[in-house]
Amino acid sequence: MNIVIRKCLLAAVLTVLAAFLTTGCATEHRFIKKTAFKDTNQIVIEFAGPVDEAWAKNPSHYSVYEKPDPDIKLKIQTITLSPDRKTVTLTFADPLNQNQPHVLTATGITSEGKSLGTAILSVKKVYLGYLFSILIGAMIINNFVFTKYLGLCVFFGTSQKKSTAVGMGITFTIVIVVSAMMAWFLYQFVLRPYRLNFLQIVVFIGLVSLSVQAVDTILRKVNPMLFKAFGVYLVLVIANCIIIAVPLILADNEYNALESLMLALGAGLGFLIALFLMSSVRERLELARVPPTYRGLPIAFVVAGLFALAFLGFSGMSIF
Amino acid sequence: MKQIIRITVGLTISCLIAALVMGSVFVITDKAKRHNEHVNVQQTMLGLLGYSTSHPAPPELKLYSIYRYIFTDGNVNTLGYVLPVLKGGGVGYQLMEMDLDGGFVAQYPLDLAPEDASESAERSAALRKAIKPPKTFSYADATIVAKLGEKRLAYLLPGEFPGFKTFIHVMLALDPSFEILGLEITEQEEDPGLGAEIKQDYFKNQFKGKSFKKIKELHVVKEPLPEEYKAYLESQKGKESPIPKAELDVIRSRYQDKDIYALTGATISSKAVTDGVKNMVAKFAYRINRLDKVISARNIPAVF
Amino acid sequence: MPATTKTNFQLVSNGILNENPIFRLALSMCPAVGISTTVMNGLMLGIAVLFVQVFSSCTIAAIKNYIHPRIRIPTYTLTIATWVTVIDLVLAAYVPAAYKEMGIFVKLIVAFAIITMRLETFACKNTVSASFWDGIGMGFGFMFGMVALGFVRELLGMGTLLGYDVLGFRPLLFFVLPAAGFFCVGIMMALFNYVEIVYNRKKRAR
Numbered sequence: 036m037n038i039v040i041r042k043c044l045l046a047a048v049l050t051v052l053a054a055f056l057t058t059g060c061a062t063e064h065r066f067i068k069k070t071a072f073k074d075t076n077q078i079v080i081e082f083a084g085p086v087d088e089a090w091a092k093n094p095s096h097y098s099v100y101e102k103p104d105p106d107i108k109l110k111i112q113t114i115t116l117s118p119d120r121k122t123v124t125l126t127f128a129d130p131l132n133q134n135q136p137h138v139l140t141a142t143g144i145t146s147e148g149k150s151l152g153t154a155i156l157s158v159k160k161v162y163l164g165y166l167f168s169i170l171i172g173a174m175i176i177n178n179f180v181f182t183k184y185l186g187l188c189v190f191f192g193t194s195q196k197k198s199t200a201v202g203m204g205i206t207f208t209i210v211i212v213v214s215a216m217m218a219w220f221l222y223q224f225v226l227r228p229y230r231l232n233f234l235q236i237v238v239f240i241g242l243v244s245l246s247v248q249a250v251d252t253i254l255r256k257v258n259p260m261l262f263k264a265f266g267v268y269l270v271l272v273i274a275n276c277i278i279i280a281v282p283l284i285l286a287d288n289e290y291n292a293l294e295s296l297m298l299a300l301g302a303g304l305g306f307l308i309a310l311f312l313m314s315s316v317r318e319r320l321e322l323a324r325v326p327p328t329y330r331g332l333p334i335a336f337v338v339a340g341l342f343a344l345a346f347l348g349f350s351g352m353s354i355f
Numbered sequence: 356m357k358q359i360i361r362i363t364v365g366l367t368i369s370c371l372i373a374a375l376v377m378g379s380v381f382v383i384t385d386k387a388k389r390h391n392e393h394v395n396v397q398q399t400m401l402g403l404l405g406y407s408t409s410h411p412a413p414p415e416l417k418l419y420s421i422y423r424y425i426f427t428d429g430n431v432n433t434l435g436y437v438l439p440v441l442k443g444g445g446v447g448y449q450l451m452e453m454d455l456d457g458g459f460v461a462q463y464p465l466d467l468a469p470e471d472a473s474e475s476a477e478r479s480a481a482l483r484k485a486i487k488p489p490k491t492f493s494y495a496d497a498t499i500v501a502k503l504g505e506k507r508l509a510y511l512l513p514g515e516f517p518g519f520k521t522f523i524h525v526m527l528a529l530d531p532s533f534e535i536l537g538l539e540i541t542e543q544e545e546d547p548g549l550g551a552e553i554k555q556d557y558f559k560n561q562f563k564g565k566s567f568k569k570i571k572e573l574h575v576v577k578e579p580l581p582e583e584y585k586a587y588l589e590s591q592k593g594k595e596s597p598i599p600k601a602e603l604d605v606i607r608s609r610y611q612d613k614d615i616y617a618l619t620g621a622t623i624s625s626k627a628v629t630d631g632v633k634n635m636v637a638k639f640a641y642r643i644n645r646l647d648k649v650i651s652a653r654n655i656p657a658v659f
Numbered sequence: 660m661p662a663t664t665k666t667n668f669q670l671v672s673n674g675i676l677n678e679n680p681i682f683r684l685a686l687s688m689c690p691a692v693g694i695s696t697t698v699m700n701g702l703m704l705g706i707a708v709l710f711v712q713v714f715s716s717c718t719i720a721a722i723k724n725y726i727h728p729r730i731r732i733p734t735y736t737l738t739i740a741t742w743v744t745v746i747d748l749v750l751a752a753y754v755p756a757a758y759k760e761m762g763i764f765v766k767l768i769v770a771f772a773i774i775t776m777r778l779e780t781f782a783c784k785n786t787v788s789a790s791f792w793d794g795i796g797m798g799f800g801f802m803f804g805m806v807a808l809g810f811v812r813e814l815l816g817m818g819t820l821l822g823y824d825v826l827g828f829r830p831l832l833f834f835v836l837p838a839a840g841f842f843c844v845g846i847m848m849a850l851f852n853y854v855e856i857v858y859n860r861k862k863r864a865r
Contacts, residue, residue, distance in 0.1 A: 182837065184693040184837055236766055244732075244733065276767050283763055327856065328849045328850075329849045332848055334845065340839065343838035
């Protein structure tokens, strides 16, 4: 029974992934297979069949604009057609702002003499890439501990041994994903429509307490062994700045469900990484000869400072 | 059982009291917040035009706001402009619809009082009366035209674009030939000491005086700011500067057509601001020319 | 812990020196590292925390007899959250520029362990006036810590104080980065430790 459930779950996940991968590139016209950005100033259109060269090479058949500025048409400099006449590459005079979705209208597509109508397509970066960049962003580039300096009290409290650190990290990731999803749900369907934004703080912290309680109860019943290992950290999770910061950030940026999930996951995993790194160092510090005034927290802060400097190297990185 | 009821009742009462306190504070501060925002924006705009408390604006100076919307009907997009026009001896508002190629489509009267025009909720309500579904509208941007008497003094463009961290909000002042009169950074959340330096004079004032031709090819160079240029930029505040005026003019003409010097440790923020300003100016120049053509062709009694 | 017998002055000085929230109790360190880049920021956040601490302490001390022991923590959380929302709205309305610089930290005051802890250990067992002075002590202790850090970081990092150019040049831009926040707090804590060690040594010698 378990195996069947697991297989179904895997199939579901794969279907969702496939759906995203294809919708990122799928278009609304049956003849056009795919559109994508290329380099800094090109758009590539792939057709399902060969197109007429006369039609393809005429710039007046294409109109491209950035979605929020429909009245400003971008100037096409050159058009190249691939030898099999299935791919058209439009090169523009100025570099394209690839962070904005572009709308491409191809009028009167003719293939082998037949007219196939007009296609209005949306060209944008792959959505999965965007989601992945949020994940990596929250995990490493904008690591919540070292770059945003949140969650420090709990961080310094539980990073003395590797086992406590990993336990805390995992518990925290679970709670933050649960509470972030609930927070997103409440924000979208209750706070925003009724303009109750000022109740954000109260509602979110209530949610956090609720999710901690929920995870506590569920863990107790479902897996008592796990509960014995991680249960004690659950209480500490509430006093963590990150757990409030994540719902506040996703409310501010108006992320949708999938993006919020990525943010929460990234925050949790980033916290886990930070804890793991810190505990590895602190275990070795125990054996070093630290001056009495620095023993305990002061030296831990200095080490954290060095980590923060190292993580500074990631700033400004952007994938996808 | 009684315990649980007591607990629940106690919690509910506390929640209600808390909600009451927060709600009343919200209502009180919301009004103050909007008023303060409005005053801030006014001061920024007057500052960009060169007026301050020691040099107040003359009464002939009038600021008129134009709001641009995008109308969508199925697959067809059109532009809508909320224009201030002469109406019954005073200033009223009118909606003009334009197609994407600059051709006039339609004109609608708007039931919008001048004092309400700056509130987006009021504008949306007035637009909904004029535009019927299935046509929907979405706000695009605003332009403020400053007129001194009968001639246009400047255009003030509020705008926002992504910076290094989150968005950067700016207010740009252009003269009628689209030369930059000044740039103010109104909101930013960049790193203090690094990206946040974009609000310092020695960065902002580099944009001042750049001609329209130069703006279209404006780049960022990663070279240190020359000392004399920095002294010139910081003397622009109107205070007495130790450098004589003749020398200031020499320095200005030397650096007039140079690119923007990036901030130390904040190349991405500098590039973001430069690209943002470039885009804003290019798009605005294109749009205002089209708008002026339609207004003069249809003889719309616009006040700007 | 029974009701306190300290005088009001002792309560306040306790908050600033003996039980300074940042350096001795090692709580609420997040803003100490993140926001103390300038004195102005530290001051604003310190005022916000002072406000929340004082009002929450007084509220809890006033209603301590009506709180059911099993819903202690939710009640504390609710009170703190209410006052944080109030100060958040007020700051956003009246000092928007400074408020924007503090970013998300004003809203995060609700998660500060120091305030909950103070309510738990002090306010629910003492009178309103004693809680008031204790709140003031803790708030000022926090503000003192933030301003001290901000002073060092702003002076060494940007050469200015409260926006006014003092040094005329920038010694070490490094101090404005978050990494330096960690270093500064660590060194300050070491300083407090040193003072304590010397004080204890002197006390034992007497």
